[in-house]
Amino acid sequence: MTIRDLADKLGSRVLIGHDRLDQPVYSACCSDLMSDVLAFVTEKTVLLTGLTNMHVLRTAEILDLKCLIFARGKMPGQEMLERAEEMGLVVLCSPHTMFTSAGLLYEAGLRGALMPSGAAQQSAS
Amino acid sequence: MSASALDKHYPIQHGDYTRAGEASADIKRTLRQLGVSADMMRRVSVAAYEAEMNMVIHSLGGEMCLQVEADHIRLTTQDVGPGIADIDSAMREGFSTANEEAQSMGFGAGMGLPNIKRNADAFDIQSQPGQGTRIEAVFYLS
Numbered sequence: 617m618t619i620r621d622l623a624d625k626l627g628s629r630v631l632i633g634h635d636r637l638d639q640p641v642y643s644a645c646c647s648d649l650m651s652d653v654l655a656f657v658t659e660k661t662v663l664l665t666g667l668t669n670m671h672v673l674r675t676a677e678i679l680d681l682k683c684l685i686f687a688r689g690k691m692p693g694q695e696m697l698e699r700a701e702e703m704g705l706v707v708l709c710s711p712h713t714m715f716t717s718a719g720l721l722y723e724a725g726l727r728g729a730l731m732p733s734g735a736a737q738q739s740a741s
Numbered sequence: 742m743s744a745s746a747l748d749k750h751y752p753i754q755h756g757d758y759t760r761a762g763e764a765s766a767d768i769k770r771t772l773r774q775l776g777v778s779a780d781m782m783r784r785v786s787v788a789a790y791e792a793e794m795n796m797v798i799h800s801l802g803g804e805m806c807l808q809v810e811a812d813h814i815r816l817t818t819q820d821v822g823p824g825i826a827d828i829d830s831a832m833r834e835g836f837s838t839a840n841e842e843a844q845s846m847g848f849g850a851g852m853g854l855p856n857i858k859r860n861a862d863a864f865d866i867q868s869q870p871g872q873g874t875r876i877e878a879v880f881y882l883s
Contacts, residue, residue, distance in 0.1 A: 649847055649850045650847030650848060651849075651851075651856065652850065654787045654790060655852050655855075655856045655859070658783070665847075667846075671758075671762060671846045671848070674761075674765070674766065674790065675790075675847070678762075678766070678769060678786045678790050680779070
């Protein structure tokens, strides 16, 4: 599965990274708590979130995430988009709620990012 | 004690959510330039980001330091207060005294200190109410 497949499945707008849509993706996580994402995500995965502040980008930078999907049609600011472009991220904007977006991605075959061993089960995934 | 192969200091300001994370991003770039493994780079920079956010949210300001030696990386933070009254509670996942502004940024969920400890090979925290808090996280390179 590629990021392009995810974008098609969600009917999402591609905000940044049109030339990077053919990267393969194997997992995703879904959270508004960046601390949870930092705690539990160990893969270069996709982050689905409703937050559109710079700390989503910082988290993506720290974890080398590939793709951000903003739920419920939320649009990040221009500064964020420019920074995301510099980082080489793909940024999508899903018209669906976070729950429905996650459901559609799961239905398409995407699974939750693996947690490190010993981590609590209240995962961000 | 011998001088560190690399020793970088970053001032951290209380409440500066705009710049919060810049020090950690620089730490990650520095480790990448040094050729540190991807897994180690992730562990150190996640710990640094959590520590940096903790200082921005809770402290009155302070400094974060990165020291890289031949066999380990040491990350330390030292702030000027207000200190932590109950370290045992602060170390428990889910315990938080963060305000709404921090929570609106996706932090303040009570994961910071446990997350730093989880990523480090050795972890120490010293704090007194009314005084500063010092955190040291060591990562062994092997």
